[in-house]
Amino acid sequence: MLEDVSLPLLLLIFAIAAAAVIAASIRATHLADIIADRTRMGEALAGGLILGGATSLAGVVVSVSAASSGDASFAVSNAVGGIAAQTLFLAIADLLYKRANLEHAAAEPANLFQAVLLLILLSLPVAAMAGPDVSFFAVHPVSAILFLTYLAGVHLSAQVSERPMWKPVETRDTRHDEPEEDSDPDKSVLKPALTFAALVAVMGVAGWVISQVGASFITRFGLASSLVGALLTAVVTSLPEFVTTLVAVRKGSLQLAVGGIIGGNTFDTLFLVAADVAYRDGSIYHAVSMNDLYWLATGMLMTAVLLAGLILRQRKGPARIGIESVLMMAIYASAVTVEVFSGSS
Secondary structure, eight states: OOTTSOHHHHHHHHHHHHHHHHHHHHHHHHHHHHHHHHHTOOHHHHIIIIIHHHHTHHHHHHHHHHHHTTOHHHHHHHHHHHHHHHHHHHHHHHHHOOSSOHHHHTOOHHHHHHHHHHHHHHHHHHHHHHSOOOOBTTBOHHHHHHHHHHHHHHHHHHHHHHSOSOOOOOOTTOOOOOOOTTOOTTSOSHHHHHHHHHHHHHHHHHHHHHHHHHHHHHHHHOOOHHHHIIIIIHHHHHHHHHHHHHHHHHHTOHHHHHHHHHHHHHHHTHHHHHHHHHOOSSOGGGSSOHHHHHHHHHHHHHHHHHHHHHHHOOSOOGGGSOHHHHHHHHHHHHHHHHHHHHHTO
16 A cells, blocks of 8 residues: 555654654553543552553554564564563663662552463463364454453452452552542543543554554565564554553552553564454464564563562662663563574564
């Protein structure tokens, strides 16, 4: 569609789409907090379900568009590369939050559970890639299992949020999920919900534009699909998570910040389900490259380190951030290095 567009115009279109995603996500963060307060859902759960799902929409559009065009590697690397990038954003937010280690201050059982759920969801595609190449109506059975596991996990996450069976140790740096001072839980949630839905639509359209630009980069410059997917479209469509995380941290909504990243990542695993359905040449898990598997392993490793940090709750570590943030930055930097040197071949 964009084959005949000049490079400067192509870059301009890409920048406008990225800006639209970022601007919509900033407003969506504020609305998600209002919806959480008025529905009494709680910041951690709202971050994981409402905000995480909404800000992930642009990414899922990219993966589905790539899969429907037959580029399995682009679709998968965009999904799993986004998970790694968004986990990195928490480490950056930790660097900017000066009071204490972010994972210490944002202690919340629901976030711990969602991190465990994310590891389970990420292990399923690995099993599919290592297992037999089977499909029904060109969809691998693991995609159905992944979707059902996600639904069950969301239900259990709500239970953990509403009726936690344990609580973190209180310290002077522990921050609680508290309603905004100007928030009235008796007000209607309809208006903010409708505005939120309109912003989601904007992010979806922008995601489609980004997918078209990314595909154009692959064909024009002969770049590897995993390189464009993991380091270009995945990062750009993940910028809403970065913006919403920084906004939430600045407001002191730490559970919303951590929950938005982890919950967004669990939602992002559904990119693989949608991409498998859109990919009509069989199982998408058996049409990807080793680079895509490497990014999947990177996402699992970074999530495991994050989970360890949430459990350890180190107050302050090297350079005023937790040791888990240092490790996550190092893991991501290593993955980028591997992708750049192997993905250009």
